[in-house]
Amino acid sequence: MTEQAGSAATPQKKVYDNDHKCPIKEARVAKLKGRPQSRFRKWLNRLILVFIGVPIIVLLGFVGAISLIDFNQYKPQIEAEFQQRVGYDLKIEGAIEVSPLPFSLQVHQIILKNPPGYSRENIAQIKSMRASLSLVSLFLQRRLDFLGVEFDSPSLYLEVSPNGEKNWQALKKRLLHSTQFQTSQSGFQTVANEIGSTDSAAEPISFSWQLDSLIWQNSRVEWVNQQNLTHLTLEKFDLMAFDLAPNQPFKLLTNFDLATSLMAADASAHLTSKLMLNNNLSEWQLSDWVGNVRLILPVAAGIPETRVELSGDSANLFWEKGQFHVKQAQFSSLESTVLADFTGAFEARGVSHQGSLMASKINLRHWFRHAGVTLPDFLNEKALTDFSVSLDWSQSADQLSIESLKLTLDDTLLQGHFWRKSAEKEGQSPQLQFDLTLDNLDLETYRARVQAKLSSPAKPKTGSTDKKPLEAMASDDKTYLPIGLPIATLQALNSQGQLHVKQLKLWQIELDAMEISLTASKGHLTLAPFDVQLYGGELRSKLQIDVSGKTPAYKGSVKLMDLDLLPFLSTAWQMNQLEGQLNGHFDFMSRGVNGKLLTQNLQGNLTANVSQGSLKGLDLNKVLAGQTTKSTDKTAFSELKLKSHLQQGKLIVDRLNVESERFSAIGTGQLSMLKGFYKGKLFTTYHNPPESLETFSGLEIPIQVKGPIDRLRWSVELDKLMNSPRNQKKLFESLKNFMGG
Secondary structure (H helix, E strand, O other): OHHHHHHHHOOOOOOOOOOOOHHHHHHHHHHHHOOHHHHHHHHHHHHHHHHHHHHHHHHHHHHHHHHOOOHHHHHHHHHHHHHHHOOOOOOOOOOOOOOOOOOOOOOEEEEEEEEOOOOOOEEEEEEEEEEEEEEHHHHHOOOHHHHEEEEEEEEEEEEOOOOOOOOOHHHHHHHHHOOEEEEEEOEEEEEEEOOOOOOOOOOOOOOOOEEEEEEEEEEEEEEEOOOOOEEEEEEEEEEEEEEEOEOOOOOEEEEEEEEOOOOOOEEEEEEEEEEOOOOOEEEEEEEEEEEEEEEOOHHHHHOOOOOEEEEEEEEEEEEEOOEEEEEEEEEEEEEEEEEEEEEEHHHHHHHHEEEEEEEEEEOOHHHHHHOOOOEEEEOOOOOOOEEEEEEEEEOOEEEEEEEEEEEOOOOOOEEEEEEEEOOOOOOOOEEEEEEEEEEEEEEHHHHOOOOOHHHHHHOOOOOOOOOHHHHHEEEEEOOEEEOOOOOOHHHHOOOEEEEEEEEEEEOOEEOOOOEEEEEEOOOOEEEEEEEEEEEEEEEEEEEEOOOOOOOOEEEEEHHHHHHHHHHHHHHOOOOOOOEEEEEEEEEEEEEEOOOOHHHOEEEEEEEEEEEHHHHHHHHOHHHHHOOOOOOOOOOEEEEEEEEEEEEEEEEEEEEEEEOOOEEEEEEEEEEEEEEEEEEEEEEEOOOOOHHHHHHEEEEEEEEEEEOOOOEEEEEOOHHHHHOOOHHHHHHHHHHHOOOOO
């Protein structure tokens, strides 16, 4: 009993092996199974299955399908569709790769063919294009949305053919007509209409193009104009934009290297701005742009690079309206600033635009130097060092008009208006018309040297009298007029206009006022009338210039009226001996590209009449008395008449007549204008000599004139004076009367 009671008081723990179940656990599980499941838990389980399980299954199916499809088999369909819509042949020579995670499309080696008739086979090439796509938009909205687009090493070739056709013109028209989109029955957005369709039921619907990024890297753009043989190349052209969304400004970064045939320097540009686009990409609004451009010449040039700072407020482009506007575009460098505002429109015949421009403190020589542009070798170092301009302009497809022009170059002011009309036929020059006022121009500032190579002329044959003009022995790559103006500029000039000059200095000659009418066509220029007020008198002239050949030719006629002779001769030829009031006529012709050649080939006739004048440095009474004349001495005359001609740089005096209160004189002579040396004779007859020279009354006195024109020497030829039969007879009669016989 005791053992049984003890065993009942302390029950023993029952242990089960792995093949048996615990009855307590089984009872708890049975109790839970008997409790009904709540509705919330039931729907929660269903939603988890739908929103997690099904997408996972669909995604796995999409990944599997993408992995199994070979997209390269669709190349022919893509190329055919592109050719039908755009009109250009497209070739995809590389692989088409689609990655499901992340969802992206990558196409390699895309080539866009050029239309027939151009120098290169392709208009565009792209090494690869990669687009990141949105799976959410694809699954939920059944639409392909781009998240990011990246172009690697695209290359674009634009060409203008010799007849003016452009290889991008057809592509441009197609793109401008393909900006409308509509929704198809399948839910995907497609192009609305084919080119030329007149279906008015289709309504333009904005499409979504929101992007996280747009990258255009290591690209090249080449532009070639076969008409005027110019080209432009953009290399290392990179463009980056992030967080792109319609009607919201986003930051745009770009840089490129520029090389062009218009200048020797290369340019490297870096620009940053904000850009805003509308849904259908028809409105572009650029704002707050800043950047810089570096002008770089080859190392061999030895010229350091320069930097141009760029900035602006806004630039708007409206494709549908065909309009653009730019406000407060500013360029600054080398202590100079250029400001511009303009607006324009795209028209069927070209681009028209109008605006205003203001530039100040521009050293043109520095700019040309850093751009690698060669200027004439000006004698004056200050030439082209201070340039400012303000103007309003308007340009259409066939004409340019400049109004309210105010241009300052060095110390010269130019004001007025200018009009240019394009040539109506191929090969013709554009037509120019102008009405300008010029003040305070000194052409000596722009006198330029000409680097000429003189060849050794062949020795003339014995007895030969042929003489070649000096320019026949000179050859140069570039020829300039005496003021440094390229002849090619005048050869292409087709112009008609008026020029009013208030003050002009031409080869040391000061002109107070000038009125010029210019007519130019096919290398022939006529300035008539060419009227000038100078030195108290008036000059009326007509000048013709022929630059149709390599060497310019000049022909003119000049009439001088009541000119104050002393200051005119002093400034023009540094001759200070002759004074009086000049009236005369001058006909001339010449050829040459510089002052020396013009003088060497000068031909013509000169007649002059000087009244109430005097010849400085000569006292005829002292000369006859055997005394030395001084520079302060002078001989007065009432009238001087000159008849002469010019030949090969020499002024040949055919006849010189001088009338004075005491004497009369006739003379001949020759002036070498290249050397400034005069040699001549003056035969003087005393009619009313002073008492001390009564012996010379009625005698013809030969006087020799010789020396530089600014230091003439006068001397009586006594041997000729005594050996003259007329003089001997006169002296014998005087001696006979003196001796009373």
